[in-house]
Amino acid sequence: MKYILDEIIENNRKYTSEGNVATYIPELAKGNRDDLGVCVIDMENNTYKSGDYDRKFTIQSVSKPISLALAIMDNGKENVFSKVGMEPSGDPFNSIMKLETVKPSIPYNPMINAGAIVITSMIKGKDNDEKLDRMLNFFRRLSCNPTLEVNKDVYMSEKITGDRxxxxxxxxxxxxxxxxxxxxxxxxxxxxxxxxxxxxxxxxMGANLASYGIDISNGERIVSEDIARTVKTFMVTCGMYDASGEFAINVGIPSKSGVGGGIMCSVPKKLGIGVFGPSLDKKGNSVAGIRVLKDISRRASLSIF
Amino acid sequence: MKYILDEIIENNRKYTSEGNVATYIPELAKGNRDDLGVCVIDMENNTYKSGDYDRKFTIQSVSKPISLALAIMDNGKENVFSKVGMEPSGDPFNSIMKLETVKPSIPYNPMINAGAIVITSMIKGKDNDEKLDRMLNFFRRLSCNPTLEVNKDVYMSEKITGDRxxxxxxxxxxxxxxxxxxxxxxxxxxxxxxxxxxxxxxxxMGANLASYGIDISNGERIVSEDIARTVKTFMVTCGMYDASGEFAINVGIPSKSGVGGGIMCSVPKKLGIGVFGPSLDKKGNSVAGIRVLKDISRRASLSIF
Amino acid sequence: MKYILDEIIENNRKYTSEGNVATYIPELAKGNRDDLGVCVIDMENNTYKSGDYDRKFTIQSVSKPISLALAIMDNGKENVFSKVGMEPSGDPFNSIMKLETVKPSIPYNPMINAGAIVITSMIKGKDNDEKLDRMLNFFRRLSCNPTLEVNKDVYMSEKITGDRxxxxxxxxxxxxxxxxxxxxxxxxxxxxxxxxxxxxxxxxMGANLASYGIDISNGERIVSEDIARTVKTFMVTCGMYDASGEFAINVGIPSKSGVGGGIMCSVPKKLGIGVFGPSLDKKGNSVAGIRVLKDISRRASLSIF
Amino acid sequence: MKYILDEIIENNRKYTSEGNVATYIPELAKGNRDDLGVCVIDMENNTYKSGDYDRKFTIQSVSKPISLALAIMDNGKENVFSKVGMEPSGDPFNSIMKLETVKPSIPYNPMINAGAIVITSMIKGKDNDEKLDRMLNFFRRLSCNPTLEVNKDVYMSEKITGDRxxxxxxxxxxxxxxxxxxxxxxxxxxxxxxxxxxxxxxxxMGANLASYGIDISNGERIVSEDIARTVKTFMVTCGMYDASGEFAINVGIPSKSGVGGGIMCSVPKKLGIGVFGPSLDKKGNSVAGIRVLKDISRRASLSIF
Incomplete structure (x- = not known):
């Protein structure tokens, strides 16, 4: 497996030159366009890495399915989906239009910004500090990494430029x-x-969702089977911005990307995959990262369709 | 003239029951639905009033053409119209949609909220206090009323509910x-x-615009002829929200309405008219006020078309 | 007057090079980009011409207000405006979108294609031949030109390419x-x-509308005052495609343009004007024709605002 | 299995009263609202039926993924997807809007009417008769039913009312x-x-797609694995009109519904399912049929997510 990953990274690194790092947040513009890394974890907790797997990057929109899971745990599925829809929107992630043209004006789904902001607003806590603590703890629990922290520079950069x-x-x-x-x-x-x-x-995180919410390292349940399933469904129907349909056809793995260059994938009952490649295509997905996933999917017959 | 106005007010007061006072701002909801008043001023400064002409009400969107005039005086026509368009939009006054779907994303015109906010942002002054002073002074100058003031309760009410x-x-x-x-x-x-x-x-204010910017009480120029013309043009093409076209056909007088129930009219070379009737139709215009203007226009053959 | 028109044509002919003849209908593409002509008729029936005033061209969208007048005569104002609205749309002339997004789905106004097609469908006649006869006769009557005919080549060209x-x-x-x-x-x-x-x-045609429907050559009424007024109103609010607002500010004359390069203008109580210049700007209006009208309007103070 | 299906049909038949048969095509309005039937076929060709499994009904939109498969076989994937997109649209199936607002104006996907019409136009044949023959033969081949025919009354009904x-x-x-x-x-x-x-x-048809294109009755290949996968992907992302996202979360099986009341499902490597229930919900899906599928999916753990 490690050998195959090395080969795939090597073959696809050249495609990083076809995209660009995100620039709308100044801090993101500092990323290294050539970076490309991958990690694969199977249900037996075997972990394989290749390329620039040691880079740290901000999670960005990859956080959306995770905070969705927490919001459902906090509020129940019915409450959550009374305020956010379940349908792909066909519009860019930061679109406002459908909030005006379609009534009721709830956001189409939790993967577009409008929906994700609603989801974040539903996370419980007596004040913002407690909410952040609960959120961070949940991300740490699902990733089995108690050291996860907010990157303050990126946070400030987003705050300053977040007028949309x-x-x-x-x-x-x-x-x-x-x-x-x-x-x-x-x-x-x-x-x-x-x-x-x-x-x-x-x-x-992808592996623990692939196991329907069971921590594959110790067998403990983190989220319910239903939540794990719901999250993976959104990753297919709207996980890759307005290229989700094409990605489903060509790769066929529940995945969520972010403008930081990360992609989280969850192959039900099989694998969790993390990819990092900050060079983005026009739709905001890691240009080489998508190709890495396509190759992994084909080699290992991972499409769920 | 006074007799005719009395008759017109009397005939149309019953229509106030067909609408409702605005409720989206709590303070406005306190208005008296049955009120109906009118004032007409001709180019010789003769002033005729009828009905509830003594009521005070907030100017609301009627302020938009006035602040536009000031913004053009402050910045020049070219600068202003590089940031706001000149075209009717066909959408409701508080619409956001076209800012997303049509590029460049400048507001369609200065009479919709998006455009009016841009216009207000262009009024000059070293700080907000000076800007407010300059604005108030200009409104006082054009209305020949040095006592105009901001209604603090309505202002606070708008501020609290102004999320859109x-x-x-x-x-x-x-x-x-x-x-x-x-x-x-x-x-x-x-x-x-x-x-x-x-x-x-x-x-x-309508009379001084009708005289192409000359104060009819003393012959002093307040705004240029070109600005007075520009302002009246917008009052025709987009002065009555998305009922502007119908109003132009049925009444044919440059007019601007506001959700406070006021309508300011300017018949070039002839008259200024002010109407107040806080009972609004579904499009946000004074339901009886429109009928009053239709009757005045027909009786005096005031349509510009 | 003739001398002034000559000067204005001469000054503006150079602007024909800033636009292009319409090409979406093959027959129109044969037009001569440099042509520029004008005719002005006052209420005493004095007629002044200059430039390429002898060119024949197809009327295109300039026909829309004329067929609207006939449709109102045939069906009454109420019937007509139950099927077509009175509001400017803010969208391009051939737009379909609002028919889907805004309910009821009647076209916004009779000057966009959707509205004009509805208007044409309301012209009375036992079959299409009779309808065409009645329409042609009305156009001949309003233009006092009994020789008006359909250009068969352009008609066929439009028919073949009219899929939108x-x-x-x-x-x-x-x-x-x-x-x-x-x-x-x-x-x-x-x-x-x-x-x-x-x-x-x-x-x-513009002069007879300027006289509120009276044939200025013989004093006979062609259309009612109300219809003449209604038609001129649409010419202001939506006569120049999605540049109507800007034209109203800069020129201020009720006008309707067509992609054939023609513009018909009607200055109430004063003048009818016809302009021809097939070189069009991006919005579909005669690029030099607009400048000619701006100059005429300023020289003679013709703005209605 | 038969026993479970009987129970599920019995439990859900009452929900037929919550919807209505389609009426926009007069012939469809003749359907019996109470009908509810199901058939399940596994990879060993075992066939189980229950309820009103013997009804004949028209395939309607369920034909869209099938004709897509044929169009790809005829033209190659690249050609097909140069004329139709791969993304969910978020708009109703018969929407026109995005053809105007999003450029290039190719339909969003082959499951909305605009996309399906493009797909049908790509089916090869020297004339319409040959195209129909080829299409019918392909539907017969995939369904292993050589007697499939067009219902002439419904066809005529659709033709007469098909203006949209x-x-x-x-x-x-x-x-x-x-x-x-x-x-x-x-x-x-x-x-x-x-x-x-x-x-x-x-x-x-669902079973033969579930087997990745192999006829499960005889082992012969009908379509390529890639085509079978592509078709199933569209069934997930846009198979249930603008309720596809919710259906994916609640049922999780690639499915395509039609206004005739049919739903075709394909559970990769496991099952083909056909459901019929002409009582439709507001989005156009069989109201009881969706509940039947939800029950089957839960009982047999069929969600692909």
């Missing part, structure tokens, strides 16, 4: 979808996006 | 159309909307 | 806005657009 | 996405939708 997310949040408030202090909710959301991870962290 | 305008403003900032402190800009905008007026104030 | 209009028409039928044989309705519409005129024809 | 599809087709032609005789293409499309099937036909 502010617009979305105030619109949601004016429509009665979220409530309370908007700047506080956004603060938590920006911190969530700025949690720092490695490909191993992503692979382990 | 916040959403619009942050979206404009994220698109680079406005700059600086959003809450400060909105504060000025909410104060502008909360300036308290009577129908006579509106009629006088 | 077919899409619009079938959508209107599926929504229950129009009824009957779609290809027959479109046939009449394509013929209407292919009526061949000169600038004098346009100026005379 | 005509609008879509002409818009696609005007954008250069399809070519040739629109009425001919639509004729083939309406016939495709009117092919008459039973739940066993649907189950068998």
């Amino acid at each position: 997310n502010r617009a979305i949040a105030y619109l949601l408030k004016s429509e009665g979808i979220i409530d309370g202090d908007i700047e506080g909710i956004l603060d938590l959301y920006f911190k969530q996006c700025a949690i720092e991870v490695t490909v191993e962290d992503l692979a382990r | 305008n916040r959403a619009i403003a942050y979206l404009l900032k994220s698109e680079g159309i406005i700059d600086g402190d959003i809450e400060g800009i909105l504060d000025l905008y909410f104060k502008q909307c909360a300036i308290e007026v009577t129908v006579e104030d509106l009629a006088r | 209009n077919r899409a619009i028409a079938y959508l209107l039928k599926s929504e229950g806005i129009i009824d009957g044989d779609i290809e027959g309705i479109l046939d009449l519409y394509f013929k209407q657009c292919a009526i061949e005129v000169t600038v004098e024809d346009l100026a005379r | 599809n005509r609008a879509i087709a002409y818009l696609l032609k005007s954008e250069g996405i399809i070519d040739g005789d629109i009425e001919g293409i639509l004729d083939l499309y309406f016939k495709q939708c009117a092919i008459e099937v039973t739940v066993e036909d649907l189950a068998r």
